Structure formats: structure tokens, C-alpha cells
Amino acid sequence: MASAPELTPSSTSPLYAQIAQRMALLIDHRAFKPGQRLPSVRDLAATNGVSISTAVQALRWLEERNLVEARPKSGYFVAQSGRALALPATSRPPRRSMVVERQSRAEVLMALAETSHVVSFGGACPKDPLFFDETRVRTALNRATRAHRFSLVEYSDSPGSQALRTAAVQRALHLGCQLEADNIVVTASCIHAVGLCLRAVSKPGDIVALESPTHFGFLDLLESLNLRVLEIPTHPKEGISLAALQLALDTQPVKAVLTVPTLSNPLGAVMRHQNKKALVKMLADRQIPLIEDVVFNDLMASDERRKAAKAFDVDGGVMVCGSFSKTVAPGIRLGWVEAGRWHDTVRRLKRTQGVPTNAVLENALADLVTQVGYESRLRRLSQYMKERLSEARDLIAQSFPKGTRVSAPPSGYTLWLELPEQFDAMQLFRQCQREDIIFGPGGLFSATDRFDHCLRLSFAGPWTHVEKRALVRMGELARQQMGVVVAPG
Missing domain, CATH: 3.90.1150.10 (Aspartate Aminotransferase, domain 1)
Structure with a gap:
């Protein structure tokens, strides 16, 4: 039985990944059968001569790939396969760009x-x-209203409250990104942040490359901006095809690439870190901006799996857009963007478009995402x-x-x-x-x-x-x- 490349141990992988990949091969070869209990965390650590935390990371690696499942107070078990379900095929969109x-x-x-x-x-x-604690959200809003009550009767065109921009920077650390609060712009939503980025780096008639299939909100946005769409073949597990994207960049005047490397919508694909790094370098070599949507990254169970493409950015070529609507409170529909080299342009666009954000909501959201237990x-x-x-x-x-x-x-x-x-x-x-x-x-x-x-x-x-x-x-x-x-x- 041939093993997938991801299951093959590599000496360049972190220690926990090497352990997990060896166990994945055993599962693949049915040395551990569906429903069978795996060695305990302590046994796994002792057998491999590693710490408890490394053993836990290895088991989480397996869990995140649906190879094992955790049962409360019982340990980890090989996942039951049930009736086999094949993955969707890698998409094969046309090689030409088109108007939406x-x-x-x-x-x-x-x-x-x-x-x-x-x-x-x-x-x-x-x-x-x-999913959400309504009482916790209401309490945070009440606190923010009392502390910033005058903001409700004042006009503001600021890039966002210091509290929320700082909170976004702190959460970005979990994505492997070291950002600065002064470079964060708070937006009305994540899709608003993406729209600002597209306006900053393109003009009507330009070509934007993106995954296929992609989020219909992106298509609506591209249509409203009169931008042409170039859909790139996308694997349902590994994400956008770098080989196909490279061919597109070599043959067409792509002005920007818009992607969701972690838990893409609708496929739920997660690019490997080496592919995220290669994507960033490919675009940096051509001076093409990458607009990255990280709205779903926090739904991954560990920081190692959450890492954004932005973490590999060294020259400001990645414009990262996020929000907390999927994890904190959908009704507080605020987003944020760190636009790299285009920061000043994005900040100006937010101001000139007249889409201010509300300081009370911003401070309440900052409170929620920095609470102990989040x-x-x-x-x-x-x-x-x-x-x-x-x-x-x-x-x-x-x-x-x-x-x-x-x-x-x-x-x-x-x-x-x-x-x-x-x-x-x-x-x-x-x-x-x-x-x-x-x-x-x-x-x-x-x-x-x-x-x-x-x-x-x-x-x-x-x-x-x-x-x-x-x-x-x-x-x-x-x-x-x-x-x-x-x-x-």
C-alpha cells in the first residue's frame, strides 16, 4: 500500500511530526485498526524518549488529520472509517480569465x-x-458602553481603537505573525478588508487569481469592482495548486492573488506550511501582492496548524485580512487588515469611503478576545x-x-x-x-x-x-x- 507523502517521516520535520508520521504509517498499514486504543500519552512519550507535551502534539497532529479521535477520560483511538467516502477531485477551471x-x-x-x-x-x-456565550458578549458590551459612552455621540474616521488593534496583534501571534498595532486598520468586516486590499492594488479590468471553487462573497466583490477572475485548480485537502498558479503567472498579467490557505471556503483545504512559504516567495519574486483571508485559522486546534502565509512574509507583500465573527460574536461584525506595503493606501481608502467603525463595539470585541479562557x-x-x-x-x-x-x-x-x-x-x-x-x-x-x-x-x-x-x-x-x-x- 503506497503511503501519502504527508505520512512519510522526514528528518526535517519537527520531532512531534516525525513521531506522528510513524504512527500514521502504522495506522495506514493497519497495525493499529479502526477503533483500537492507542498507547497513552505517557507511554508514547516514554517509548520515544520525548516530553509529555511533544507526545500530545504528535497525537493532535494525528487527530487534526482525522486519523485518530480523542475520547474524554479514555485516551486516543484510531478513527472509525465507516463507509469509504472519496475526496472531491482537484478542480480543473478554464485557463483564461473571465468577467464575473x-x-x-x-x-x-x-x-x-x-x-x-x-x-x-x-x-x-x-x-x-x-457556540457563543451571549451573557459574556452582553457584559463586554455593557462595560465598553460605560467606558466609551461619549464615542456614541462623536464622529470618528480613525483606523480603529488602540485596544482592538492591539488585540488583533496579540491574536496574530497565534498565526505565527509579528505585527504592529500601528499598522492594523479595523474594518467593517473581513470582506470589507479584502475589498480595501483589492482597491489598493488593482483597477477595473485587472486579473485576480483565486482558488476554485471559492467563496461566493469574493466573486460578488470582484464583480462589483469590475475585476476579471482567474480560477486556479485547487485540491480539496492541499489547497491551491502552486504549479498551476505559476503557469498562470507566467502567461497572464495577474495583478493580485486572493487565497484562504487555511480552511478555505468551501473546500476546507489547509495548505502545508512549506507550500505557504513557497507561495509567498513565488509572488514576492514577481512583486505580486497576496491577499490572505485568515478568518477561519483560529478554528484549527493548535498554533502550529494555524500558521498563516503572512508568517513567511519578509518584504510586506502579503496583505492579511481577518475577523472574529466566526469565533467570538457574529453580530459584532468587525474585521481587521495588515496591508504590508499598502498600509497607507488601505488606511486612506477606509477614510475616503466613509465606512467608520464603532469604538464601543471595537472595545467590547477587544475585551472578548483577550479574556482568560478564550x-x-x-x-x-x-x-x-x-x-x-x-x-x-x-x-x-x-x-x-x-x-x-x-x-x-x-x-x-x-x-x-x-x-x-x-x-x-x-x-x-x-x-x-x-x-x-x-x-x-x-x-x-x-x-x-x-x-x-x-x-x-x-x-x-x-x-x-x-x-x-x-x-x-x-x-x-x-x-x-x-x-x-x-x-x-
């Missing part, structure tokens, strides 16, 4: 927004009350989502047509499904809509029609027996469309 013209998406986007009376697998913004809450959220996605994959394996391929992200809120090419995701969307079930048809995530047989499912909302039954029902409808007889009940 997707007016037909408006109907679907409106349906995704109207989710008050439906089971929604549509939005990637978390809506499950279990990091442990992130780890719990990451584990919670990992378990939820695993359960959803099992239901998809049982319910959807044979041949359905499903992404396997280490965390995050979304799964990407690829069905046989003759499948019509929009037909399924309309059928599900009549039964008050909503999801994201694959056509939303590209400027082409190449993903009309795909769909994105978001599990950011409640996850009860109602949602699980709805997911099974989606599978039944998909099987009916493929001509599979579905037994009643």
Missing part, C-alpha cells in the same frame, strides 16, 4: 438569507447558540465542529447517491459535496426549498458552471435531530434524481 457575470445567483442568495423558518445548511456564519474555548469549538462534521459525513455516506465525494476538513463549518456529473444541484435546491431546507448550490462558488453538480453544506447552525433528518432527506431527494428507488420511511 452571475446575476442568476441573486435568487439563490436571497433564499440563503431568508432562513427564519427553514433548516439551513446555507450560510457559513455560525448561528448555533451553543483560547480554551477555541479548542472546544474546534473539537465540537470536528465531531459534527464527522457525524455529518457518516449521514451523507448512508443517504446520498453512490459515487458522492465529500471533503474532509480538519475543522471549520462546511463540507463540499461532488456528485456524478449528470447531477443537477439547482434542481435539488428547488426541491429542498419546497420542503424548507436550504443549502449552497455549487454554481455559487465559481464564475463558470463547472460546479453545477456540486453543493456546499454548512453546519454552523443548530445540529439537532431536525437537521439530521433534513440531511437524510436531502440524500433521498438526490438519490431519486439519480433514478435510485428510495424505500419509504
